[in-house]
Amino acid sequence: MAMGSPVPVVQTMLQQLREAIHGLYCGIESIQRPADAWLQSFRAAAGSWRVCVQLLDAPHLQEHECYFAANNIKAACQKHQDVLEPATLRELLPKLALHMQACLHRQQWPCAVQLAAAAASVASKHQAAAAGM
Numbered sequence: 720m721a722m723g724s725p726v727p728v729v730q731t732m733l734q735q736l737r738e739a740i741h742g743l744y745c746g747i748e749s750i751q752r753p754a755d756a757w758l759q760s761f762r763a764a765a766g767s768w769r770v771c772v773q774l775l776d777a778p779h780l781q782e783h784e785c786y787f788a789a790n791n792i793k794a795a796c797q798k799h800q801d802v803l804e805p806a807t808l809r810e811l812l813p814k815l816a817l818h819m820q821a822c823l824h825r826q827q828w829p830c831a832v833q834l835a836a837a838a839a840s841v842a843s844k845h846q847a848a849a850a851g852m
Contacts, residue, residue, distance in 0.1 A: 733773050733777065737777070737784060738754075739757045740754075740783055740784050768791055768803065771788035771792050772792065775788050782825075785834070786830045789818070789834045789836070790833050790837070792811070792815075797840060803844055803848075809845065811841050818830075819831050819834035
């Protein structure tokens with residue numbers, strides 16, 4: 720691996736994200752509060768959607784992880800200051816659709832709805848980017 724490669728940073732952030740999401744749902748208040756604070760900070764950071772896209776590719780993705788990723792991607796599409804590249808937007812739609820189909824099959828309705836909302840936001844952002852808006 721080349722020196723200065725971003726892969727370890729993304730993997731570390733991905734691991735921290737997964738730990739924080741699991742901490743939020745663990746049922747122990749002393750873990751939930753710092754996890755919630757970390758997740759709020761993460762969501763507010765520009766580019767956090769990139770880690771969420773990576774999360775969707777993570778092995779053994781849990782429903783609450785998928786829900787968080789979809790919600791964060793949707794929010795990123797609605798922010799004007801967060802730039803999502805057109806190529807990424809094109810690649811993201813099929814990924815969201817596959818996860819949505821899997822959630823529907825497992826009857827995970829809240830997650831499927833969040834994925835549908837994310838897909839709609841991505842499609843809208845992609846159309847706006849293509850139109851030069």
